[in-house]
Amino acid sequence: MDALLQLDKATIRFGGLTAVSELDLQIGRNELVGLIGPNGAGKTTAFNLITGVYAPTSGGIFFDGRSIAGSKPYRITARGIARTFQNIRLFPSLTVFDNVRAVFHLHLRGDVRQALWRGKGYHAEEKSIAGRVMTLLDIFQLGKFRDEPAKSLSYGDQRRLEIVRALAATPRLLLLDEPAAGMNSTEKVELTRLIRFIREQFQISILLVEHDMQLVMGICERIAVLDYGVKIAEGTPEEVRRNPKVIEAYLGD
Amino acid sequence: MNTSQPRARWSDKLAQGCRSIRIAFLGLAALGLQYTKTSLLIAIALSFLVSLVADRINPYWLYISYDIAISIIMAVSLNLINGYTGQFSLGHAGFMAVGGYAAAMITNQFGHLNFFAADGIFAVALLAGGLAAAATGLLVGLPTLRLRGDYLAIVTLGFGEIIRVIFQNMNSVGGARGLSVAHGWTNFFWSFGLVAVTVYVVASLVNSTYGCGFIAVHDDEIAAEAMGINTTKYKVTAFVIGAFFAGIAGGLYAHAKQFLTPGGFGFMQSITFVVMVILGGMGNTIGVILAAILLTLLPEGLRYLAGIEHVPGIAQAFPLGWIGDTRMIIYSLLLIVLMLTRPQGLFRLRKRKT
Numbered sequence: 001m002d003a004l005l006q007l008d009k010a011t012i013r014f015g016g017l018t019a020v021s022e023l024d025l026q027i028g029r030n031e032l033v034g035l036i037g038p039n040g041a042g043k044t045t046a047f048n049l050i051t052g053v054y055a056p057t058s059g060g061i062f063f064d065g066r067s068i069a070g071s072k073p074y075r076i077t078a079r080g081i082a083r084t085f086q087n088i089r090l091f092p093s094l095t096v097f098d099n100v101r102a103v104f105h106l107h108l109r110g111d112v113r114q115a116l117w118r119g120k121g122y123h124a125e126e127k128s129i130a131g132r133v134m135t136l137l138d139i140f141q142l143g144k145f146r147d148e149p150a151k152s153l154s155y156g157d158q159r160r161l162e163i164v165r166a167l168a169a170t171p172r173l174l175l176l177d178e179p180a181a182g183m184n185s186t187e188k189v190e191l192t193r194l195i196r197f198i199r200e201q202f203q204i205s206i207l208l209v210e211h212d213m214q215l216v217m218g219i220c221e222r223i224a225v226l227d228y229g230v231k232i233a234e235g236t237p238e239e240v241r242r243n244p245k246v247i248e249a250y251l252g253d
Numbered sequence: 254m255n256t257s258q259p260r261a262r263w264s265d266k267l268a269q270g271c272r273s274i275r276i277a278f279l280g281l282a283a284l285g286l287q288y289t290k291t292s293l294l295i296a297i298a299l300s301f302l303v304s305l306v307a308d309r310i311n312p313y314w315l316y317i318s319y320d321i322a323i324s325i326i327m328a329v330s331l332n333l334i335n336g337y338t339g340q341f342s343l344g345h346a347g348f349m350a351v352g353g354y355a356a357a358m359i360t361n362q363f364g365h366l367n368f369f370a371a372d373g374i375f376a377v378a379l380l381a382g383g384l385a386a387a388a389t390g391l392l393v394g395l396p397t398l399r400l401r402g403d404y405l406a407i408v409t410l411g412f413g414e415i416i417r418v419i420f421q422n423m424n425s426v427g428g429a430r431g432l433s434v435a436h437g438w439t440n441f442f443w444s445f446g447l448v449a450v451t452v453y454v455v456a457s458l459v460n461s462t463y464g465c466g467f468i469a470v471h472d473d474e475i476a477a478e479a480m481g482i483n484t485t486k487y488k489v490t491a492f493v494i495g496a497f498f499a500g501i502a503g504g505l506y507a508h509a510k511q512f513l514t515p516g517g518f519g520f521m522q523s524i525t526f527v528v529m530v531i532l533g534g535m536g537n538t539i540g541v542i543l544a545a546i547l548l549t550l551l552p553e554g555l556r557y558l559a560g561i562e563h564v565p566g567i568a569q570a571f572p573l574g575w576i577g578d579t580r581m582i583i584y585s586l587l588l589i590v591l592m593l594t595r596p597q598g599l600f601r602l603r604k605r606k607t
Contacts, residue, residue, distance in 0.1 A: 051479060077481035089476035091469045093536070102465035106481045112490065115461035116454060118290060122461075129462050169481055 003062075004029050004205050005081075005173055010049055010059035010069075019045040021229045022059065027173065027205050032195070034220035035209045036240075038249055042229040043209045044086065047177055050207075051083050052076040063173070078106055082171035084162045086178040092151035096142060096161060099150050100133045103168040133168070139201070140164050140194075156187050160194070167198070173205045174198065180212045188212065192219055217241065225249065293453040300445035307441045315441065319509040321549045322444035323502045326451045328529035328545040329538060330498035333455045335527065336535035337464075338491040339471030340398065341406040344413030345499050345526050348386040350518035351416060352500025353507040354426055356382035357434045360508065364436045375438045379447070379504040386500025387493045389416075394492035398485060401474075413523050420515040431514035439509035447505065451498045456538050458494070467491055468536065532591060534598025544599060551587065555580040 003026040010023045020042045027033050037043050048054045050061060055070035062068065068076050077083075091099050107129075108114075114122045137143040140160050145153060150161060159179060166174055176195070180188050192215060199206055210216045216223060217237040225233040225240060227249040233240055240246055307315060331345045359378040366374055397408045426432045458464040466487045469477040478484050507513050529548050533541030558580075591599065 053475075053479075072483075073478040074481045074483045077479060082481075083479055085476065085479075089473050089479075091472035091476065093472050094465065094468055098465050098468070101462050102469045102477075102482070103480045104462050105466055108463060110463075112458070112463060115458055115463040118457060126462060165480065 003027060004064060005050065005207070006062040007050070008060040008062065010046075010056045010061055012045060012049060012054055013057045019229050020049060020226075023226075023231055025224055025231070027207055030199065030203055030205055031222065032199055032206045032208065032220050034216040034223040035207060035226065036211075036213065036216055036223060037226035041226040043226055044177060045229070046226065047083070047175060047209055051081060051175065077169055077171075080170070080172040081175065082166035082169040082173075083175040084159075084166050084177055084179060086181055088158050088162055090150040090158060090162055090165070092149065094150060095147050096137065096150055096153065097133060097146040099161060100136060100165050100168045101129060103165055104129045104133065106169055136164050136168060155182065156190070159183075159191075163194070163198070167202060171204060173207065175207045175209070177209050178211055179208070180210060180215050188215055191215070195219055293449055296449035297446045300449065301442045303445070304440050304442035316509070317549070317553055318441065319439055319444045319505065321546050322448045323506050323509070324526075324529065324545040324549045325448050325542050326498055326502040326505070327526045328533065328541045329451050329455050330495040330502070331526050332530045332533070332536065332538065332541045333458070333467070334491050334495040335530050336537065336541065337459050337467045337471060338488060340488055340491065341402060342409040342492070342495070343406050343520070343523050343527065344393075344409035344411075344416070345495070346518040346520075346522035347413035347416035348390060348496040348499035349503035349506065349522070350420060350515065351389050351503065352382035352386040353503030353513055353518070354420060354432065355385040355500070356504030357432055357507040357513055358426065360436050360438070361434065372438070375436070375443065375508065379443070379501050382504035383497045383500040386503065387497035390493045390496025391489065394489045398488040398492060410520065410523075413518070413520060417515045417519055420518075426513075429515060431512055434507050434511040434513065437508055437511045439505045444505055444509075447501055451501075452538060452542070454494065454498070471536070528588060532595075532599050537598060540598055547599075552580065552584055555583055
């Protein structure tokens with residue numbers, strides 16, 4: 001098993017509704033995969049399965065060869081999967097700096113006791129964390145907003161900050177849930193550049209759930225198409241574009 | 254009543270009161286909310302120095318200052334739960350009761366041992382009270398902190414009432430008749446030294462990388478969980494630490510009043526602390542401290558206003574007797590006005606930069 005993430009017939013049912021049915025999906029190392037489908041196809045549910053919001057009814061989910069099905073979201077994040085949200089979910093009352101810093105507790109060596117004792121080790125660690133936070137913020141040109149509350153940022157900056165915050169968890173797999181939602185075409189071009197940049201700079205895999213076909217077709221190497229919870233197609237953007245099933249799903253008969 | 258006597262007493266007490274409040278503020282200013290161990294030690298040393306000259310402070314104001322200290326400890330510790338972590342708890346007085354009764358039982362039982370000039374056994378009792386409250390907090394917190402918002406509020410409210418009813422029916426602690434506490438050991442050093450410790454612990458917690466998690470849980474639980482924060486653990490931690498300090502405040506309260514009744518730890522008492530937190534601005538330690546001071550002094554201040562009618566000259570010009578009679582109504586009206594005009598809290602200071 002060489003894939004970083006492997007979904008093995010992952011299924012989830014809510015009562016009588018099968019939201020995702022026997023989904024097989026593989027994401028390799030440093031690969032950029034797109035997951036598309038019409039409204040209500042189960043994309044976000046698939047996402048929630050991977051991130052541990054839901055546990056699969058049947059089937060397996062493996063990350064780096066180990067099962068993560070049914071793990072708690074915070075454990076999965078600690079393992080190396082970080083995500084962003086469709087409707088931005090920053091910590092609004094924290095500053096930009098603290099939004100990213102909050103995630104760094106994952107890399108803390110000490111715990112409450114160290115925070116209370118405030119010894120030498122504590123200060124050294126806080127200082128190194130502050131440095132790493134600022135490096136991350138500066139890479140994404142957010143350094144100048146460090147003391148602003150996160151809610152005061154513009155929409156595009158909030159999206160970027162959310163990605164920075166996810167990257168602070170040093171993930172090996174980054175899940176982006178409709179990052180282009182609510183963006184105009186200039187911002188989308190910017191976003192495309194950003195996603196490519198992240199992949200090269202941080203050498204991580206990215207799974208992109210997206211509505212905007214143009215964006216997905218533009219950057220993904222491989223695309224999986226969901227419809228009514230079932231994977232109806234998978235392949236390169238070109239293959240997917242020509243697949244009659246996909247056309248039918250999107251345009252209807 | 255002699256008309257000239259209240260006047261002298263009135264102004265005299267006010268001046269003395271102002272002085273002791275200023276001293277209290279000095280202690281807090283020294284702490285400066287710098288969250289360093291040095292400032293903590295300075296604050297403790299200051300409260301020790303003041304306690305050396307405590308016999309020169311008017312006993313009435315000294316007594317009020319204990320009340321203020323207890324209120325600050327309660328409000329600041331509740332602020333960790335309600336303000337920073339965003340878990341609406343309505344049972345803080347319940348933890349205070351647990352701590353108060355536990356500490357009182359210990360000093361009543363072992364107080365005569367008198368090692369380290371009595372302060373040793375008092376310290377043990379306070380600590381035991383805090384730990385008992387913390388254990389109760391863990392017991393209550395583990396199952397209930399999975400609840401959100403209103404549900405948690407109702408459960409904690411129920412918990413507070415249960416504690417009260419339990420003490421009311423425990424004959425070993427006097428039941429509804431109350432429990433007399435043999436030793437009045439609460440002094441300026443213990444009360445304000447522990448204020449300093451409480452403020453230090455809460456402030457240094459929420460200002461660390463570890464503590465960003467508390468505010469993250471408050472802001473967005475789903476996002477916090479997705480960012481690797483164990484939200485349940487954080488909530489229980491906040492709850493247990495908050496309960497611990499409430500227990501310590503309970504111990505101070507028991508040895509200040511020297512009498513405990515279950516009725517003193519009812520729902521209204523919890524509400525008073527919640528009001529302090531809201532008034533101070535949720536998640537704002539300095540604001541909450543100021544609100545705790547203000548709300549403890551306000552009823553006392555109104556009591557003084559009630560005395561105004563005895564001041565010669567004023568009684569004829571303004572019939573002010575109603576102030577004394579309607580003191581608690583004015584207090585509630587002031588709260589309503591404050592809530593309407595400053596829903597974000599009285600003291601919304603700009604967040605300090607890290």
